[in-house]
Amino acid sequence: MTAFRLALSELRRMTGGTLPKLAILALSLVPLLYGAVYLYANWDPYGNLDGVKAALVVDDDGADTADGRLDVGATVRENLLEDGTFDWQLVDSAAAAERGVKDGTYEFALTIPGDFSANLASASDPATARKANLHVTTNDANNYLLSSIVDKLTSSVHDTVAAEVGEETASQLLTGFSTVHGQLERAADGAGQLADGAASADSGAAELVTGLGTLSSGAQTLVSGQEQLATGANQLSAGAGELSAGADQLSSGAAELSSGLGQLSSATAQLPQQAQQLADGARQVAAGTTGLESAVTASSDAARQGVTDAVTRLVQQGVLTQEQAAALQQELAGTTAGSGGLEQLKALSDGAAAVSAGADQLAGSAPQLTSGISAANDGASRLSTGAADLSTGAAELSSGAGGLAGGAQQALDGTRQLAAGADDAAAGAGSLQDGVGQLRDGSAELARQLTAGAGEIPNPNDEERANASAVIADPLTVRTVDQAEAGSYGAGLAPYFLTLAMWVGIFMLAQAMRPISRRALASNAPGWKIALGGWLPFLAVSLVQATLLYAVVRFGLGLDPVHPVRAWGLLLMASMAFSALIQGIVALLGSVGKFVVLVLLVLQLVSAGGTFPWQTIPAPLHLAHDVLPMGYTVTGLRQLLYGGDLTQVATVAVGLLGYTAVGLLLSLLAARRHRLWTLKTLQPEISI
Template sequence: MKNIFKIFIRDLKSVLKNWVALIIILGLIVLPSLYAWFNIRASWDPYGNTGGIKVAIVNNDKGGNLQDKFISIGDELVEKLRENTSLGWQFVSEEEGNIGVERGKYYATIIIPEEFTEETLSIVNRPIKRPILIYKVNEKSNAIAPKITDKGVTTIKSQVDSNIIETVDGVIFKILNEAGVSLEGSKDKILKLMNGIISLNERIPEIENIINEAADGSLKAEGLVEKAKENLPLLDETLSSSDSLLVDTKNALEKSKGALKEVAPVVKSDLELVNRELNNLEGIINSLINTTIDKNAIINGLDNISIKFGEINSKINSVLKALEPLSKFNENIKEIVNDLNLASSKINSAIDIIGNIQSEINNAKPIDKTKLQEIKTLIESNKSIINNILNNYDSTYIPAINNAIDELTNISDNSIKLIGEAREAIPDINSLLDTLDKALNLGMEDIEKLRNEMPTIKSSLGEISRKLSTINNEGEIDKLLSLLKNDWEAVSEFLASPVEIEEEILFSIPNYGSAMSPFYSTLALWVGSLILVSLLTTEPHGFKEKIKFKPYEKYFGKLLTFGVIGMCQTIILTLGDLYLLKCYVLNKWLFIGVSILSSIIFIIIVYTLVSIFGNVGKALAVILLVIQVAGAGGTFPVEVMPSFFKKVNPLLPFTYAISAMREAVAGIVKENLTRDILMLLSYGVIFIIIGLFLKGPINKASKKFIEKLNESGLIGH
């Protein structure tokens, strides 16, 4: 043990006394850190700078017509892309786009053909034809850029799909809305006319008596007939002006029935997403209440909760948009709407509390845990509301939604049918009233003729009156108008994208550079150990007295020197990651500790190889580096690699060093961290045993071989 420390202390004194050696050692300490820092910084946010990747957009779309409305989906798409900064969109002619992508000026060109809108609108005009976007990509220009542009064209396709649905449904629901507005203005006239016709039918027996008494000169029916004739032009005017509108309304309702039937399952899916998010938020707020976390972590946690609250509120509002039109027809649906409005109000209150807490933190005030508890109470209250809705959804609310939709559909169908029949009957009613009017001034012969025709008149008028009486009250008319009058933009937007993907990220890392820091830091530590064995000797030299060191003394004596330098390398590296680059690391002390452990293990492995095998050991260390860079899963998932790397992955020290650092960076899974540390320690134990038992015999056996090799003058120490 004494000789071991003698070797180490001699090396330490040599460094401190020799300024050249000191500069070299300092360089060796800093150099691996530079290697890691430059790579981490270069990859900090590569996908956040994709605005410089130029993609040409060629819009040849000529547009098309839907219900006398001109639409150009190509122009709408271009307008949306002008606001999109995810890629460097370039709006050019087709010739320039084709030449540009061929010569590498653009990474890709997307062409919107002339018939794009026409093919899109074939969904309502028949026969249906799928619209096509032409995508040209130059894969020679860069290995990664085509993958990014592929994502861009997928995004465009998604926007186009949404635009198609929103545009077509938007026209349908706009027609319905216009019909409702038009009919609402004539509601009083329609009610007055309906009442007049029904009243006339009810007094037919009286009119028959009047006709029978006509021979006696009775004129009692004259005033009644005149009133009916006064109201008849009102009906003719209203229904004639609404003729084409009624046809469009009926067609629109038929097209929208299927979409309305999808409301119930979509609403349930949205509520289940809200419930899951509330459960996640409850876990986050509990961690903030029950643990001691630094100020920045509190702020980040509250920011995350506030963002999630906004997303939940948006989801609740989309459900309310879908249900509020139906709530007028069903008490159970009205109950859901009231509960969701209450939940939205509680979320807004929680967001206000978060704002107050953040303001207090910014003003250096202590964190008030009671306010965090208030947020937790609001979350629990909302969970109770949503769970109550979901527990009763299938048994109570789905039938209620379907019944309300069926009622709306029946009301609209019957109303449109009856109003249509009423208009068809206007000529008959007009003729009937003229006949009655003339009859009052006819002689006995004509009165007798009228009396014979009265059964037919009575039957026709009775049938019309019976049909009109089914909707002859203001409540039924209001239901019809409520169905027709809608926020057509909101409804079409909802149906264009009824389901959203609520992303749930475990162990979130805010940027790509921080996510890559475990790999580049691990790589730098191995490179640091390689540099040490390349420049520093693994054999003890420079002792004035001749000491015959035993192999294990040489081994551990120099290992201490390499280990201390390696620890210095690691401390500089990790502190730079944390405070110079400001990498996101959730557990800083664990990150530093795991890095030091990894460095020591790498030093043991590389030093042992070189100490035993000399220059051959250096070559082995380089080979190990190459295999580990490819096979440790530091960049690409090991599952996508060739079978060789899949097999060697569990055997590589890099695999466990990178994994342990990731636990420190993003969040600890105890089982994973324990496995990684035990595996790293096992590598250290194995190579120390190899060094103890093989250094002496192999050094002795290879002495003549090394001397002969050195005679060539090509190989150093």
């Protein structure tokens, strides 16, 4: 008996009646019911979210900005209603929306608060910047996974709004950069002008130092001059006092002179007339002495009488005084007797002639003398007046000279202070020159740095600003390169559920089909034929299960594998491996083996990595992923369905062949073990 005959015998037994045939058909559809229906139900859940009712509350009051009115809440509402991802229901208040979520009217609620736009607009002012909030109300009692979906929605709304507002804020920021750039350029120009001015100031400071040095030297010279002035003013004051005293004396003397000249003028008023009389008398004396000389010669007596008469007439005329006349007569009396007397008379006659001539001259000059004395008298009077004025002026001069001396002293003190100040100013000018030099160098450096800084600050044009604003608002662009793309949620779960459905479907075969034929065990057939004959019916039905499942998913649900034939082939290999393992375990362990298969199913459910990556499971379960076949099958199907690395498929195929060999080995052990029948074989403790 061959293994195929044993397999056909088991299949004929299973299809010997109508019900067995229906049972085989039902078992063939188990993977289809488990895998295809589940995938159908979850093929595109995100595409059917428009049936989920969600409350939308928009309380945003908007905000006024420098660029106009900002009403982000209304924009979000329009975008959500236009997108239509959910069945949005506009609700008047947040409280009503929350009540609706609680009683199940709405699956969740999205509330845009009144300060939403205002907070978004505040980002342009760092001092008052506030975050805008979106309020989401969910209820896991309605649906747990919906919270995750809503999180993605709100994240999308957040990113969109943040990018939009961030772009506007960045545009304002870049506009500010342009403003700062321009202001820095103007500041650089101003700093350059400052540097030029500082250079001029430096030159002026040098001139100031020189000028203040000259001023200091001049101030010292001025001090010396002021000292001389003060000394001279003191001397002037003393001299003015002396002048005033002398002027007083001069005034007194001039007054006395004027008085004396007045008297002299009065006394000499008759001088011309008297001088004329003297001349006349002198001529008469001369004439008389001449006659006297003649008479003396004739008669001395007559002569003496003539002299006496002549002298008398001269006294009467006022030419001689009485004393002069007496002296003259006495002298004449002594000389009349001899020649000596004659000689005296001759001398007297000559003297009288001379007196007459002098008297004539005096008479001629007397008017001029009188006029001169009168003029001198007038001059003396004026001198007296001028001397009085001089005395008054000298007194004033003395007073003024005293004031001048005091002022000169004050001027000297001030000049000394000026000199000290000039010295200080000269020293300060030196410091000023140093400071202005530093200012010149610093302002030049400031101009250079401002120019360099202005060059470092962006000055974008409108196009550059728009591009930079978009980059700043959303600096990260995620360019996803899908090396292997599933295409839909259902397609992403397909490898896992196809594999799981095949394990469950074959496990159900073990409930209706005998893993090993007792008839074959009672025969003389070798163990490998018995093991192979027990496995082939499982293989045949599992291949039908796999083909039906793949066909429905492929053509009914629209799964579009990159490698469709290879994917079908790998699923058939998985059926071969699973059927060998399950048949071998159940054949070896009997009813306990079915429990073992169920335990293996549970272990593979959590370790195959069908939904989350298998690396996220607890470490103790990593061994289950590494040892059990479902994880390998899921990996292989993903590569074939989505267009991944085919080298991994080869490894998976080798692994499935290995699992098939392990299953056949277990079946061989079961065939050898069950050839020996015991009481437990005839009456098992547990029969499932």
